[in-house]
Amino acid sequence: MNILSITSLADSAITVVLDNVIGAAAAGSVRAAKAAVEALDHSAIDEVTASYVSITVYYDAMLLSQSDLIDLVRETLAPITIGAGGAGRLLSVPCCYDPIYGADQIDIAETLGCSVDDVIDAHLNTTFDVYAVGFLPGLPFLGDMPAGFSIPRRATPRVKVPAGAVAIANGQSVIYPWESPGGWHIIGHCPVTLFDPTRTDPAVFCAGDRVKFVSISAENLASAHIQEVTS
Amino acid sequence: MSALFVIEGGARSLVQDTGFKGSRGLGVPKSGVMDRDALALLNGLLGNPLDCEAIEVALTAPVLRATGQVMIACNGALSGTITTPDGEVRDVKPWQSTCLFDGDVVRFTPPVGVGLIGVGGGIDRPKVLNSRSSYPRAGLGGVALAAGDEIATRFDVAIHVDGRKFADDIPTPTGPIRVVRGPQDGAFSEAAFSTLFNTNFDVTPEFDRMGLRLGGAVLEHENGADMISDGITAGAIQVPGSGAPIVLLADAQTMGGYTKIATVIQADLPRFAHLRVGDQITFEEVSVSEAETALRENRAHLNALIEGLVSAKPIGAIDVRALYSTNLISGMIDMTDPNTGENDEN
Numbered sequence: 115m116n117i118l119s120i121t122s123l124a125d126s127a128i129t130v131v132l133d134n135v136i137g138a139a140a141a142g143s144v145r146a147a148k149a150a151v152e153a154l155d156h157s158a159i160d161e162v163t164a165s166y167v168s169i170t171v172y173y174d175a176m177l178l179s180q181s182d183l184i185d186l187v188r189e190t191l192a193p194i195t196i197g198a199g200g201a202g203r204l205l206s207v208p209c210c211y212d213p214i215y216g217a218d219q220i221d222i223a224e225t226l227g228c229s230v231d232d233v234i235d236a237h238l239n240t241t242f243d244v245y246a247v248g249f250l251p252g253l254p255f256l257g258d259m260p261a262g263f264s265i266p267r268r269a270t271p272r273v274k275v276p277a278g279a280v281a282i283a284n285g286q287s288v289i290y291p292w293e294s295p296g297g298w299h300i301i302g303h304c305p306v307t308l309f310d311p312t313r314t315d316p317a318v319f320c321a322g323d324r325v326k327f328v329s330i331s332a333e334n335l336a337s338a339h340i341q342e343v344t345s
Numbered sequence: 346m347s348a349l350f351v352i353e354g355g356a357r358s359l360v361q362d363t364g365f366k367g368s369r370g371l372g373v374p375k376s377g378v379m380d381r382d383a384l385a386l387l388n389g390l391l392g393n394p395l396d397c398e399a400i401e402v403a404l405t406a407p408v409l410r411a412t413g414q415v416m417i418a419c420n421g422a423l424s425g426t427i428t429t430p431d432g433e434v435r436d437v438k439p440w441q442s443t444c445l446f447d448g449d450v451v452r453f454t455p456p457v458g459v460g461l462i463g464v465g466g467g468i469d470r471p472k473v474l475n476s477r478s479s480y481p482r483a484g485l486g487g488v489a490l491a492a493g494d495e496i497a498t499r500f501d502v503a504i505h506v507d508g509r510k511f512a513d514d515i516p517t518p519t520g521p522i523r524v525v526r527g528p529q530d531g532a533f534s535e536a537a538f539s540t541l542f543n544t545n546f547d548v549t550p551e552f553d554r555m556g557l558r559l560g561g562a563v564l565e566h567e568n569g570a571d572m573i574s575d576g577i578t579a580g581a582i583q584v585p586g587s588g589a590p591i592v593l594l595a596d597a598q599t600m601g602g603y604t605k606i607a608t609v610i611q612a613d614l615p616r617f618a619h620l621r622v623g624d625q626i627t628f629e630e631v632s633v634s635e636a637e638t639a640l641r642e643n644r645a646h647l648n649a650l651i652e653g654l655v656s657a658k659p660i661g662a663i664d665v666r667a668l669y670s671t672n673l674i675s676g677m678i679d680m681t682d683p684n685t686g687e688n689d690e691n
Contacts, residue, residue: 121528124608125636126578129528136573163369163576165600170576172369175611175637176644246574248372248600251483292483309371311473311485317371 115143115194120184125175130187133167137258140167141243142196145322150194151187158183164321165246166255202244202322207289207304208338209237209280209327215303218268222282222299225265236263237280237301237327242287244323252291252309252317256325259285271297278303280327291317302327305335346501347413349464351494352450356404358490361595363396365474365485369599373485375579376478379459379554379595379618382647383420387463389651390418390442390509392502397467398477400490402460406453407490411445414504416465418442421515422619423460425453441510441657458619466498480596508657511650521629522613524582525636529572529604533584537564538630541582541606545625546590554596557617561625563588564606574602580609592617610636612643 118131132147133140148164151171158178163170173183211234213219219230226233242256249255264285272295275281279290281298288298291308308318318340319325330338363384364377378384378401385395400407406423418441419425425437430448437443437451442465445451453460470477470487479486490496526538544562551558570586577583581593583603592609593601594617609617610631620626631639 121530122525122608122633123528123576123578123581123605124525124610125633125640126580126608126611127576129575131575134573161367161369163599165575166573168573168575170369170578172576172578175640179637180633246600247370248574248598251372251485253372309483311483316373316474316485320370 115147115191115196117188117191120187122180123170125180127170127172128180128184128187129168129170130191131168136166136245138243139196141245141257141322143167144169144245145202146194146196147191148322150190154186154190156186165248202324204241204324204326204343205319206328206341206343207325208306208330208334208340209302209304210330210332210335210338211237211302212332214332215279216301218281218299219301222265222301226263228262233263233282233301234329236260237282237287238329240326242325242327244319244321244325245286246321247317247319250290250292250294252319253288254308254319254323254325256287256289257285259287265299267297268299271295275300276303278305278308280304303335305330305338306340346466346469346498347411347415348498349409349411349415349417349445349496351407351490351492351496352410353408354489354491354494355402355407358400358402358407359479359481360398360468360470360487360490361401361478362398362476364478364595365476365480368474368476368485369576371474372599373474373483374480374555374596374599376480376485376554376596377476378461380420380461380615382615382643383461383618384463385647386440386511386515386650387418387420387461389647390440390511390654391416391463391465393463393465393467395651397463398470399464400462400468400496402453402456402462405455406460406462408450408452409445409496410450411447412495413447415445415498416442416502416504417445417451418463418465419453420461421517422456422458423453423462425451427451438510438657440515442505442508443657444504444506444508458621464496464498465502465504466500469497469499482596505656509654510657512653512655513650515650518613518616521627522616523610523631523636523639524580524607524628525610525631525633526607527605528575528581528608530606532567532572532604533606534565534567537566537584537606540564541590541628542630545627548620548622548624548626550622552620552622554594556591556593556597557620559590559592559626564590566604570603572602572604574600577601577605578608580611580614581605582607582609610639612636612639
């Protein structure tokens with residue numbers, strides 16, 4: 115695997131940059147690299163996180179020097195090929211596209227010059243990669259929307275986006291786990307609790323997962339749930 | 346087990362330890378105490394594991410009443426007084442352990458910076474993400490202490506009725522705060538680094554557990570502030586488009602899209618817990634290996650302090666409270682109060 119750069123967050127962590135363009139290829143490299151470093155199960159490595167084009171390795175400098183950590187990461191990633199470890203989990207995620215949950219559907223369609231159904235179909239027909247989880251606890255950044263369905267963020271962010279809002283912007287999609295301010299365009303609603311601190315795994319998504327939305331009606335919100343799709 | 350009853354919660358009193366484990370991948374900050382050194386020192390004083398949870402307080406401290414005997418200790422940001430059920434008053438000094446007896450009420454002065462109160466035997470809270478830290482924004486761990494809460498301890502520690510203190514003084518670090526360049530040092534001009542290392546930056550009021558915005562100078566980007574989001578740690582100095590640097594702290598978000606010019610070394614991170622609005626700070630560049638050496642020296646120094654504990658009983662003075670609770674006269678005390686005199690170390 116090709117490493118573009120390794121940079122320091124002082125004596126706390128290193129960031130390993132694997133690509134310079136956001137996309138499925140970068141996501142594949144990131145997923146494989148994260149899995150390989152995690153598989154070391156090294157006592158000095160506290161956590162490995164993934165973002166769009168990089169992984170960050172948090173370590174205990176009392177147990178391992180950074181130069182040794184960098185050597186270890188280089189050795190570990192050298193033989194790794196993109197796609198190693200296979201694709202991530204494929205999760206089927208319910209989304210209600212009823213207009214009462216899609217406040218920005220009409221604006222999106224007007225901006226893109228297509229119909230609301232075109233936008234919803236594009237969202238439904240995409241198998242998204244979870245590029246990263248962050249900004250808010252449990253919030254997945256999903257890419258990419260098909261070409262032609264990229265729209266800049268709202269000029270004025272909303273003060274309140276409801277929990278569960280499914281939104282798109284900049285060729286990506288997100289699901290808001292919490293009510294929060296937000297500038298993405300809302301197209302639907304996912305009724306599943308995405309982050310629950312009382313669960314053993316508080317967050318539903320992790321970087322490297324794949325997501326396919328499934329359309330549900332407003333009547334079926336209560337019974338909807340996220341399922342892992344096995345092939 | 347003994348306990349502390351919360352009479353007043355204080356403005357923002359949160360249970361924190363060294364932070365959540367494996368949380369960043371979920372989008373959850375590491376959290377934990379702002380001052381890890383103080384946590385280790387207080388736990389050392391109390392006989393707790395050095396990473397045991399404590400109560401971090403800001404602006405105003407809680408008022409607590411002991412049920413049974415409870416050892417407590419506070420950092421240099423706090424001091425306080427104890428009022429016994431009989432109305433007697435005695436002092437709580439920073440950096441020494443103090444034994445609270447049943448019914449004692451402890452009040453602290455408002456903290457200067459971030460206050461930390463350690464409790465002998467820890468605080469009985471469920472673990473979340475392998476930690477007893479609190480991140481109320483996401484409902485992780487506890488919420489801030491409130492009147493009526495009861496803080497139960499979760500294990501026994503030795504009771505030292507005279508309290509214990511460090512043989513050596515706790516130093517107050519001064520001088521520049523040390524940083525390592527990067528991770529996005531390439532995004533900044535040499536002029537930006539010159540500014541970073543030669544400016545007295547102001548501590549602005551935009552200062553909380555997430556981060557501190559610095560005033561006094563702006564740092565120039567070569568090609569704009571935005572980048573593809575990457576991982577963040579406490580200590581990273583991110584520079585948004587305005588050029589005003591922000592030092593990210595314990596509750597920093599887990600990833601960010603602003604370039605980071607430099608990162609504060611771990612040995613110097615606790616200093617941010619003790620800054621006040623209007624203070625000035627400077628930065629100095631070190632290498633990663635210098636940062637690692639500083640961390641090892643810091644830990645060795647903490648361990649040496651903790652190994653050098655002595656009794657806090659003033660030499661030549663008679664502590665009446667301690668006298669009443671020694672075995673010498675405990676038979677007499679036991680007649681009136683069966684709880685007094687138990688668990689004495691003597």
